[in-house]
Amino acid sequence: MPTPKRQSIEQTYEIAKERYDTLGINIDSAMQKTSEISISLHCWQGDDVTGFENQGQNLGSGLAVTGHYPGKARNADELRKDLDLVYQLLPGKHRLNLHAIYLESSGKKIERNNIQPEHFSRWIDWAKANNIGLDFNPSCFGHQHSNSGFTLSNQDPNIRNFWIEHCVAARHIGAAMGKATDSPCITNIWIPDGYKDTPYDRMAPRERLMLSLDTIFQEKIDKAHNLDSVESKLFGIGSESYVTGSHEFYLGYAISRQKLYCLDAGHFHPTETISDKVSSTMLYLDEILLHVSRGVRWDSDHVITLNDDLHAIAQSIVRGNFAHRIHIGLDFFDASINRIAAWTIGTRNMIKALLAAHLEPVTLLKNYEDQADYTNRLALLEEIKMLPLGAIWDYYCLKYDVPTRNDWMLEVKQYEHDVLSKRTDDVAM
Numbered sequence: 001m002p003t004p005k006r007q008s009i010e011q012t013y014e015i016a017k018e019r020y021d022t023l024g025i026n027i028d029s030a031m032q033k034t035s036e037i038s039i040s041l042h043c044w045q046g047d048d049v050t051g052f053e054n055q056g057q058n059l060g061s062g063l064a065v066t067g068h069y070p071g072k073a074r075n076a077d078e079l080r081k082d083l084d085l086v087y088q089l090l091p092g093k094h095r096l097n098l099h100a101i102y103l104e105s106s107g108k109k110i111e112r113n114n115i116q117p118e119h120f121s122r123w124i125d126w127a128k129a130n131n132i133g134l135d136f137n138p139s140c141f142g143h144q145h146s147n148s149g150f151t152l153s154n155q156d157p158n159i160r161n162f163w164i165e166h167c168v169a170a171r172h173i174g175a176a177m178g179k180a181t182d183s184p185c186i187t188n189i190w191i192p193d194g195y196k197d198t199p200y201d202r203m204a205p206r207e208r209l210m211l212s213l214d215t216i217f218q219e220k221i222d223k224a225h226n227l228d229s230v231e232s233k234l235f236g237i238g239s240e241s242y243v244t245g246s247h248e249f250y251l252g253y254a255i256s257r258q259k260l261y262c263l264d265a266g267h268f269h270p271t272e273t274i275s276d277k278v279s280s281t282m283l284y285l286d287e288i289l290l291h292v293s294r295g296v297r298w299d300s301d302h303v304i305t306l307n308d309d310l311h312a313i314a315q316s317i318v319r320g321n322f323a324h325r326i327h328i329g330l331d332f333f334d335a336s337i338n339r340i341a342a343w344t345i346g347t348r349n350m351i352k353a354l355l356a357a358h359l360e361p362v363t364l365l366k367n368y369e370d371q372a373d374y375t376n377r378l379a380l381l382e383e384i385k386m387l388p389l390g391a392i393w394d395y396y397c398l399k400y401d402v403p404t405r406n407d408w409m410l411e412v413k414q415y416e417h418d419v420l421s422k423r424t425d426d427v428a429m
């Protein structure tokens with residue numbers, strides 16, 4: 001016997017479907033295509049980018065997490081348990097994006113240039129058991145060798161080599177993850193390098209970075225297991241005046257070396273959008289990575305909301321038919337709200353935006369544009385904002401057997417009561 005809520009969702013869906021039909025929109029195909037897109041959830045939302053090295057270092061490097069909501073994961077088992085719940089609340093099959101500081105070394109201090117696949121074996125086992133693809137990142141921050149503000153572009157060859165070795169090790173770990181899970185792992189390099197104040201020489205650090213990256217990528221690794229990616233940034237706290245790995249630097253680097261380029265939504269001028277960069281970038285690169293984030297005045301990494309920027313990002317992927325060439329990663333961290341809710345809200349929003357982008361009246365819009373009928377194009381683009389997307393979304397959640405509407409919050413609140421509230425600030429070993 002269907003519940004009254006289920007009945008109401010199904011009835012509303014049927015009425016909504018008629019409306020979409022009149023515009024020639026195929027809802028079944030939109031739902032199917034949306035379900036085929038995997039989003040890579042960033043592990044660092046679960047513990048405020050702390051990681052499990054236990055080296056007592058502050059985050060630094062221009063990264064800042066604010067808030068003191070209780071219950072953050074204190075070890076990898078807790079983080080995996082939290083993630084298990086999040087994945088249950090998301091329609092579709094999704095990935096996990098790990099940073100190197102999330103290693104498990106049984107309490108032994110492992111220097112970052114010595115990390116090995118074995119330090120991630122429990123993550124790999126968990127991923128295999130749950131059929132979850134993995135992505136990876138070297139962690140070039142929150143370390144005594146990043147305190148000067150420079151890592152791969154450091155003037156000191158010893159420090160530079162340390163970070164080169166760390167990134168080489170990260171590629172090997174990425175390859176091991178990709179091989180074990182039978183799905184290529186994207187190993188993405190982001191470094192904080194930059195100057196607080198105006199430099200005299202803007203070129204030398206970039207030359208050093210270019211050479212460091214060439215050394216890191218010297219070894220050929222099977223692309224079936226590992227894909228290399230590089231992420232740019234405009235500025236950070238403490239690198240307001242100059243960032244070595246700027247947009248121009250990495251776009252040029254990625255195109256000349258055929259690497260993936262990572263566009264982070266928080267890493268540009270506030271009036272610039274990554275959605276507008278996608279089509280240009282895709283002309284020159286086979287694949288790219290997105291870090292979907294939300295900057296508020298600066299690269300503040302707020303939880304992504306279903307705003308115009310997010311719709312535009314999803315539209316740029318879907319309209320360009322890029323779903324198989326663009327990898328979607330998330331990058332936000334909010335410690336002022338329940339962290340599991342933060343992951344769930346942000347990821348469900350990304351999926352909603354992808355569903356909405358698959359529900360556009362493509363033929364009509366293309367025809368108007370081809371005929372230079374921009375009046376009808378604008379009228380239709382405004383009209384479709386009023387389509388009953390919520391009814392399709394509710395049905396989509398029913399179809400993929402995950403909580404509909406805000407019901408997922410009941411599960412998060414129960415988990416907060418049963419699990420999170422029992423966690424104290426002490427490190428659980």
Ligand SMILES: C[C@H](O)[C@H](O)[C@@H](O)C(=O)CO
Pocket residue numbers: 044049063137190231233264291299331
């Ligand atoms: C943890 C960081 O957010 C991440 O590595 C990087 O992608 C970034 O965006 C730094 O601003």
Ligand SMILES: [Mn+2]
Pocket residue numbers: 190231264291331
């Ligand atoms: Mn990022």
